[in-house]
Amino acid sequence: MITGTQRHDDMSRSFALTTRLDAIIAWGQKNALWPMPYGTACCGIELMSVMGPKYDLARFGAEVVRFSPRQSDLLLVAGTITEKMAPVLVRIYRQMLEPKFVISMGACASSGGFYRAYHVLQGCDKVIPVDVYVPGCPPTPEAVLDGVMLLQRMIQKRTPRPWKDNWKAPDYE
Amino acid sequence: MSKLTEIKSELAPRFSVSQFEFNSAFGDDVLVVPKSDIFQVLQFLRDSGKFDFLIDVCGVHYPQRQKPFDVVYHLFNSKDASRLRVKVPLAEGESIPSALPLWKGADWFEREAFDMFGIRFDGHPNLRKILTHHQFAGHPLRKDYEADRQQHCTETLPIHFDHDGATRGDVLNERYMPINLGPSHPAMHGTLRVMAELDGETVVRAACEIGYLHRCFEKMAETHPYNQVIPYTDRLNYCSAPMNNVGYCKTVEKLLGVEIPARAQAMRVILCELSRIIDHIIAVGTGGVDLGALTSFFHLFTYREKVYTLFEKLCGARLTVSMTRIGGMAQDAPEGWFDDVMVFVKEMRQGIDEISQLMLGNKIFIKRTQGIAPVKAADAIAWGYTGPLLRASGVGLDLRKSKPYYGYEGLEFDIPVGTNGDIYDRYLVRIEEMRQSCRIIEQVCRSVPGGDYTIRDKGIVLPEKKDVYGNIEGLMNHFMLVIKGLRPPVGEVYDATEAANGELGFYLVSDGSANPYRLKVRPPCFAIYQSFPTVVKGWQVADAIATVASMNVIAGELDR
Numbered sequence: 001m002i003t004g005t006q007r008h009d010d011m012s013r014s015f016a017l018t019t020r021l022d023a024i025i026a027w028g029q030k031n032a033l034w035p036m037p038y039g040t041a042c043c044g045i046e047l048m049s050v051m052g053p054k055y056d057l058a059r060f061g062a063e064v065v066r067f068s069p070r071q072s073d074l075l076l077v078a079g080t081i082t083e084k085m086a087p088v089l090v091r092i093y094r095q096m097l098e099p100k101f102v103i104s105m106g107a108c109a110s111s112g113g114f115y116r117a118y119h120v121l122q123g124c125d126k127v128i129p130v131d132v133y134v135p136g137c138p139p140t141p142e143a144v145l146d147g148v149m150l151l152q153r154m155i156q157k158r159t160p161r162p163w164k165d166n167w168k169a170p171d172y173e
Numbered sequence: 174m175s176k177l178t179e180i181k182s183e184l185a186p187r188f189s190v191s192q193f194e195f196n197s198a199f200g201d202d203v204l205v206v207p208k209s210d211i212f213q214v215l216q217f218l219r220d221s222g223k224f225d226f227l228i229d230v231c232g233v234h235y236p237q238r239q240k241p242f243d244v245v246y247h248l249f250n251s252k253d254a255s256r257l258r259v260k261v262p263l264a265e266g267e268s269i270p271s272a273l274p275l276w277k278g279a280d281w282f283e284r285e286a287f288d289m290f291g292i293r294f295d296g297h298p299n300l301r302k303i304l305t306h307h308q309f310a311g312h313p314l315r316k317d318y319e320a321d322r323q324q325h326c327t328e329t330l331p332i333h334f335d336h337d338g339a340t341r342g343d344v345l346n347e348r349y350m351p352i353n354l355g356p357s358h359p360a361m362h363g364t365l366r367v368m369a370e371l372d373g374e375t376v377v378r379a380a381c382e383i384g385y386l387h388r389c390f391e392k393m394a395e396t397h398p399y400n401q402v403i404p405y406t407d408r409l410n411y412c413s414a415p416m417n418n419v420g421y422c423k424t425v426e427k428l429l430g431v432e433i434p435a436r437a438q439a440m441r442v443i444l445c446e447l448s449r450i451i452d453h454i455i456a457v458g459t460g461g462v463d464l465g466a467l468t469s470f471f472h473l474f475t476y477r478e479k480v481y482t483l484f485e486k487l488c489g490a491r492l493t494v495s496m497t498r499i500g501g502m503a504q505d506a507p508e509g510w511f512d513d514v515m516v517f518v519k520e521m522r523q524g525i526d527e528i529s530q531l532m533l534g535n536k537i538f539i540k541r542t543q544g545i546a547p548v549k550a551a552d553a554i555a556w557g558y559t560g561p562l563l564r565a566s567g568v569g570l571d572l573r574k575s576k577p578y579y580g581y582e583g584l585e586f587d588i589p590v591g592t593n594g595d596i597y598d599r600y601l602v603r604i605e606e607m608r609q610s611c612r613i614i615e616q617v618c619r620s621v622p623g624g625d626y627t628i629r630d631k632g633i634v635l636p637e638k639k640d641v642y643g644n645i646e647g648l649m650n651h652f653m654l655v656i657k658g659l660r661p662p663v664g665e666v667y668d669a670t671e672a673a674n675g676e677l678g679f680y681l682v683s684d685g686s687a688n689p690y691r692l693k694v695r696p697p698c699f700a701i702y703q704s705f706p707t708v709v710k711g712w713q714v715a716d717a718i719a720t721v722a723s724m725n726v727i728a729g730e731l732d733r
């Protein structure tokens with residue numbers, strides 16, 4: 001017969017687990033991302049497919065799409081950001097509560113894409129910090145899912161995010 | 174007697190036509206008029222019933238000329254589908270009377286010409302920038318503005334309205350509640366911004382701010398060779414990308430004077446009609462979402478995915494396919510593709526029936542849309558409406574019937590027409606058009622012509638890869654075409670196709686070099702969306718949202 005500490009240990013194992021606090025928070029964060037789709041252009045249409053019946057982002061724990069920045073923690077920038085749009089994007093980003101993450105979907109959002117043009121911002125990382133870049137024009141839905149999963153791994157591993165920590169809002173904000 | 178000589182003989186007693194220039198080139202009629210006569214000429218052409226539509230107004234910059242600007246008006250007659258291009262040369266600093274009193278639809282087109290070239294229109298009440306941001310200095314489509322010179326924007330404009338003669342747009346009325354929607358707002362589809370003053374729930378004034386997706390398409394076209402412009406056209410109306418490819422290539426082919434082979438024509442028709450279906454799917458699906466019905470969106474998207482799969486089989490891309498080339502298609506359809514299309518069409522027919530019951534037969538949907546914010550036929554014409562919205566207002570105009578291309582004349586299909594021009598009719602027309610597109614695809618698929626999928630003119634089309642790597646002649650032709658570029662003759666054309674949203678026109682000016690000298694897109698929803706503040710006046714906010722959705726404004730082609 002087992003007695004003493006050992007017995008208590010076994011008993012508690014049957015209903016509890018031990019972990020570190022930050023690990024379990026990360027686990028929760030990663031599986032409950034609430035994306036805010038910032039679809040401005042063609043990539044936004046492909047983002048609809050990601051949310052739509054066939055690819056279904058819900059399977060990856062990012063189901064609750066919010067159009068309010070206050071209620072979301074993942075900004076999905078999908079589409080070209082023009083100069084005219086840049087101040088709006090910054091404001092939206094600042095309205096989001098911590099912790100917050102940004103995925104830049106597509107060539108335009110990441111670098112301006114093939115619009116090396118007078119009215120196009122050459123990448124949304126010029127004004128907000130980006131965690132994951134998804135290449136493509138537009139990226140396939142699979143690629144976007146991969147980007148989300150990459151972000152989830154980053155969250156779980158608590159990957160340092162110097163781009164985020166050192167981000168300074170553009171001086172006009 | 175040709176239309177142009179007829180116009181000439183009728184203008185002769187009224188104007189000193191010796192100063193006018195009449196010419197026909199590449200199948201287009203052109204009339205050059207001095208600035209002093211332009212308003213009267215346009216008025217005469219409208220009032221005599223010669224032309225009822227003002228399709229487009231734009232500028233062109235020729236820095237070497239003494240009068241460096243052209244203001245170009247494209248007129249259209251819906252009865253016989255004839256067109257006329259009226260051009261007015263202008264010197265630097267000169268202004269021109271606004272066509273706004275004649276056609277309400279001139280409003281935004283003239284603002285765009287002002288924004289892009291600095292051309293001033295006398296009598297225009299709101300001659301402000303429209304596409305570029307308010308801190309942008311200069312006029313980007315002038316030839317001396319470098320394509321990649323960016324100017325940063327540091328703030329957004331506060332709520333403001335158009336001047337209407339009596340009130341200034343930036344003075345708000347304290348009695349009303351100002352409200353701002355967008356550009357980041359779910360009902361504004363990402364890039365539209367609507368500002369309104371409300372009395373309770375009722376819209377007293379509204380204004381649209383656009384340009385949040387101004388990606389400089391026209392400047393990009395001027396800095397890229399003809400074939401490299403094709404991917405940019407994909408991204409105009411990205412909900413139905415292949416239609417833009419077709420519209421653009423058809424314009425360049427008109428300038429080159431080439432006819433594409435029957436097989437390429439058939440493939441283009443199939444692509445266009447598939448695109449029409451998926452475009453209407455987005456319009457109807459997101460329209461439902463904006464009214465609070467999520468099911469239609471998810472249900473319809475299943476079908477959209479099926480079309481994506483077809484596109485993927487054809488060329489590897491889903492959304493932005495760039496499947497056409499000048500002179501034909503990029504490649505032939507893989508074996509069995511047409512059968513796959515047939516299978517899809519069969520499924521789609523069933524889907525359309527379901528969706529039409531789900532939406533058009535739904536009591537809530539009917540209540541939200543029937544009789545809401547209707548547009549009368551005469552207004553629709555004056556605004557420059559085309560496509561499903563014009564037809565919903567009761568005008569049965571469709572370029573596939575009135576000026577058929579690619580064999581549409583031999584196909585059996587009907588043009589659905591509404592009666593009230595309200596939101597319900599717009600969806601009714603769209604859903605019926607999907608059925609007609611299914612009919613068209615079936616007819617074409619049943620007898621796809623054999624033969625080549627592209628012309629083989631070595632000055633226009635690149636040789637196939639097997640020839641490039643397989644024999645010296647192919648290699649040389651490839652080299653020559655890449656180095657020298659495709660060079661159409663000097664001249665200019667306008668050509669239009671019936672896209673999902675209406676008349677998609679391209680006005681192309683060539684100076685004989687490898688890049689277009691000027692490429693103006695006439696996007697259908699640009700003309701439509703400018704009517705929004707007037708159409709929703711006096712209706713409730715929720716109706717205004719439903720109206721935006723029913724207009725199916727696609728920012729890519731709106732802002733370009």
Ligand code: SF4
Binds near residue numbers: 043044113408493
């Ligand atoms: S990356 Fe390509 S598909 Fe995405 S918004 Fe830019 S142009 Fe459109």
